[in-house]
Amino acid sequence: MDHHLSPELEELRRTVEEFAHEVVAPKIGDFYERHEFPYEIVREMGRMGLFGLPFPEEYGGMGGDYLALGIALEELARVDSSVAITLEAGVSLGAMPIHLFGTEAQKEEWLPRLCSGEMLGAFGLTEPDGGSDAGATRTTARLDESTNEWVINGSKCFITNSGTDITGLVTVTAVTDRTPEGKPLISSIIVPSGTPGFTVAAPYSKVGWNASDTRELSFSDVRVPAENLLGELGRGYAQFLRILDEGRIAISALATGLAQGCVDESVKYAKERHAFGRPIGANQAIQFKIADMEMKAHTARLAWRDAASRLVSGEPFKKEAALAKLYSSTIAVDNARDATQIHGGYGFMNEYPVARMWRDSKILEIGEGTSEVQRMLIARELGLAG
Numbered sequence: 001m002d003h004h005l006s007p008e009l010e011e012l013r014r015t016v017e018e019f020a021h022e023v024v025a026p027k028i029g030d031f032y033e034r035h036e037f038p039y040e041i042v043r044e045m046g047r048m049g050l051f052g053l054p055f056p057e058e059y060g061g062m063g064g065d066y067l068a069l070g071i072a073l074e075e076l077a078r079v080d081s082s083v084a085i086t087l088e089a090g091v092s093l094g095a096m097p098i099h100l101f102g103t104e105a106q107k108e109e110w111l112p113r114l115c116s117g118e119m120l121g122a123f124g125l126t127e128p129d130g131g132s133d134a135g136a137t138r139t140t141a142r143l144d145e146s147t148n149e150w151v152i153n154g155s156k157c158f159i160t161n162s163g164t165d166i167t168g169l170v171t172v173t174a175v176t177d178r179t180p181e182g183k184p185l186i187s188s189i190i191v192p193s194g195t196p197g198f199t200v201a202a203p204y205s206k207v208g209w210n211a212s213d214t215r216e217l218s219f220s221d222v223r224v225p226a227e228n229l230l231g232e233l234g235r236g237y238a239q240f241l242r243i244l245d246e247g248r249i250a251i252s253a254l255a256t257g258l259a260q261g262c263v264d265e266s267v268k269y270a271k272e273r274h275a276f277g278r279p280i281g282a283n284q285a286i287q288f289k290i291a292d293m294e295m296k297a298h299t300a301r302l303a304w305r306d307a308a309s310r311l312v313s314g315e316p317f318k319k320e321a322a323l324a325k326l327y328s329s330t331i332a333v334d335n336a337r338d339a340t341q342i343h344g345g346y347g348f349m350n351e352y353p354v355a356r357m358w359r360d361s362k363i364l365e366i367g368e369g370t371s372e373v374q375r376m377l378i379a380r381e382l383g384l385a386g
């Protein structure tokens with residue numbers, strides 16, 4: 001892995017860094033406090049081409065790759081994770097399944113609007129009775145041959161970007177058949193927003209990511225055309241495993257950004273805040289804490305970039321993506337805790353970015369595969385499957 005960014009990627013990094021500091025930072029705290037989706041910021045991210053970063057230009061994308069996406073996510077999350085997860089879910093979960101598994105007609109129909117950020121897509125895998133154990137999917141889709149439509153019934157929970165004013169579709173996983181042994185065969189189906197019978201609940205009240213959209217969805221005899229099947233019938237399980245493998249790299253870049261943001265804020269505060277007649281940063285205890293935070297953020301960056309480089313060059317990357325996700329989410333929580341400690345009482349006040357980072361860090365050990373699931377994947381890759 002070449003650890004130097006190409007001039008194009010360095011330019012992208014600088015552009016997003018500037019945007020995060022000049023546009024996101026001054027406004028996001030208010031959106032977060034009001035639990036409001038930041039449409040104006042997301043629109044601007046769309047205009048910058050961020051939602052199209054890893055997609056081909058023929059569909060309105062920027063012709064980049066997962067490394068480019070990770071760079072953008074890291075810089076956004078250095079300042080705020082709600083906007084970063086909106087981008088991550090819009091790209092990795094909303095548009096990527098259509099790009100990887102869609103027919104030409106599906107790509108032409110959806111990708112240009114998803115790439116421009118004018119529309120958001122979502123991916124509904126998790127259900128009230130099963131997140132880590134996706135094989136426990138209960139949502140069903142039955143093909144009504146008389147009308148050539150899928151009839152979908154069930155529910156999904158915790159789905160990011162699924163209920164905004166600009167959400168255009170949710171790709172849902174559903175059991176479409178069973179093997180003779182009774183094992184479910186899962187398929188992915190595109191459900192456009194507004195389809196009769198498809199209900200989106202009010203946003204959850206969350207601990208963090210408060211300016212991002214997360215909802216519960218229900219499907220009651222929802223009918224969509226047979227051609228809304230995404231990819232091969234019965235291959236939905238394999239498809240979403242691939243989507244999640246890639247998504248872990250994106251979440252890892254986001255977690256690295258949060259961890260680095262904690263360093264940025266802590267260095268600044270340690271120089272400004274005085275106690276016992278000198279800056280708190282003059283104390284070795286504070287210096288060592290920040291040095292350790294920097295070490296962890298740096299190592300997490302190497303891990304996600306290594307996994308992204310492997311993905312981009314077509315090498316196996318499953319284990320490296322799981323390692324990167326596990327490590328970066330763990331140290332994001334560590335750094336958020338330490339940054340809050342360095343800020344003392346102010347670290348517990350929502351007006352300080354580190355308070356937001358602390359609240360936003362925990363979900364990184366849960367979403368797109370918990371830390372336990374990452375350990376299971378790593379152990380399996382080491383040949384330890386039970």
Ligand SMILES: Cc1cc2nc3c(=O)[nH]c(=O)nc-3n(C[C@H](O)[C@H](O)[C@H](O)COP(=O)(O)OP(=O)(O)OC[C@H]3O[C@@H](n4cnc5c(N)ncnc54)[C@H](O)[C@@H]3O)c2cc1C
Pocket residue numbers: 089093122123124125126129130131132133157158159160161206209214363366367368369370371372373
């Ligand atoms: C804010 C937010 C946004 C999300 N966005 C999306 C989205 O857009 N789309 C989507 O589909 N999902 C989304 N999710 C769901 C998320 O991916 C799941 O919450 C996650 O995968 C864990 O599933 P679960 O909540 O059902 O926990 P469970 O699977 O019930 O796990 C509970 C605990 O048990 C542990 N556990 C489970 N099985 C084992 C085992 N075999 N060995 C050891 N430990 C085990 C888990 O690691 C965890 O600690 C989101 C969640 C949140 C909170």
